[in-house]
Amino acid sequence: MGLTVAQIIEMADRKYPNARSEADKIYDINDLNKRLHRKFKIPAAESFEILAGQSSYPTGIDTEKFISIVVDGREYRHKQLMASSSWASRYYTNLGGFTILHPTPDIDSTMTIYHYGTPQVISKTSDIPSLHEDYHMIFVYYLCKQAAEEQRDDIGNVFIGDYIDLEKDIMTEFQDPEVITITNESGW
Numbered sequence: 001m002g003l004t005v006a007q008i009i010e011m012a013d014r015k016y017p018n019a020r021s022e023a024d025k026i027y028d029i030n031d032l033n034k035r036l037h038r039k040f041k042i043p044a045a046e047s048f049e050i051l052a053g054q055s056s057y058p059t060g061i062d063t064e065k066f067i068s069i070v071v072d073g074r075e076y077r078h079k080q081l082m083a084s085s086s087w088a089s090r091y092y093t094n095l096g097g098f099t100i101l102h103p104t105p106d107i108d109s110t111m112t113i114y115h116y117g118t119p120q121v122i123s124k125t126s127d128i129p130s131l132h133e134d135y136h137m138i139f140v141y142y143l144c145k146q147a148a149e150e151q152r153d154d155i156g157n158v159f160i161g162d163y164i165d166l167e168k169d170i171m172t173e174f175q176d177p178e179v180i181t182i183t184n185e186s187g188w
Contacts, residue, residue, distance in 0.1 A: 002133030003140075005029060006125035012143035016159070020147055026122055032142045033119040033129055040174040042131065043067065044117030047110050055104040056095075057111065063094035065116040069101070072109050076101060132173075138166040 003011070009025050036042065048057055050071065069076040069092050076092040093100050101111070120130050129136060141163040148156025 002128045002131075003136040004125060005122055005127050005129070008129075008136065008139045009125065009143065011137075011140045012147070015140065016144040016147050016155070018147035018151065020143075020150070022125070025143055026125075028143055028146050029129065029139050030119075030122050032139060033122065033131060036131060036138075036170065037117060037119040040170055041116045042174050043114060044130070045112055045114050047112045050101075050105055050109050050111045052105060052107050055102065056098040056100045058097055059099050059113060061113055061115050062118070063099070065118070066094075067114040067116065069099070070112045070114070071101065071105060072107075131170075135166060135170050135173075138163060138170070141166065 005026060008029065009022065012025070046059070046061065048059065050057060066078065068078075071090075074090060076090045078092060091102055093102075099111075099113070117130060120127070122129065129139060131138070141159045144159040145156050145163055148154075148159060
């Protein structure tokens with residue numbers, strides 16, 4: 001379980017006491033959370049109940065952020081549907097806001113969609129940032145850095161260093177996957 005926004009703010013205020021408002025600190029946490037999700041491909045997963053004989057499901061997930069889909073331990077790969085398509089293995093496609101599985105599942109099960117996450121909007125101090133809990137200290141260092149910069153205090157450099165170290169760890173953990181060249185179905 002990660003740090004709540006209240007805990008992040010409390011830790012930052014202990015490290016670098018300041019008079020910044022809670023609203024300003026929540027704004028900064030949201031700003032950093034958005035930047036981290038934009039800069040790094042941070043994975044997430046969501047599960048959906050699926051029914052036997054039903055092939056399409058509204059997921060509400062931006063289809064450009066899909067990584068893979070797993071149903072009953074079997075991975076479905078992405079495939080654009082074309083008239084000349086002859087690939088008969090398991091695949092999914094997206095059409096009109098729906099994810100369509102092929103072949104149609106024949107038993108009730110669970111579909112897990114692995115995708116690149118989008119940051120949630122933090123609005124209250126009981127919220128927990130979606131970034132993995134191992135990296136929640138980056139929010140503490142960022143708040144300290146922001147407060148020190150506002151006061152033009154050189155101690156901000158210490159927090160900048162800590163922030164950069166954690167950002168490097170995040171970059172190592174969530175770097176873009178290796179680009180793979182895919183051949184067409186006929187192997188060319």
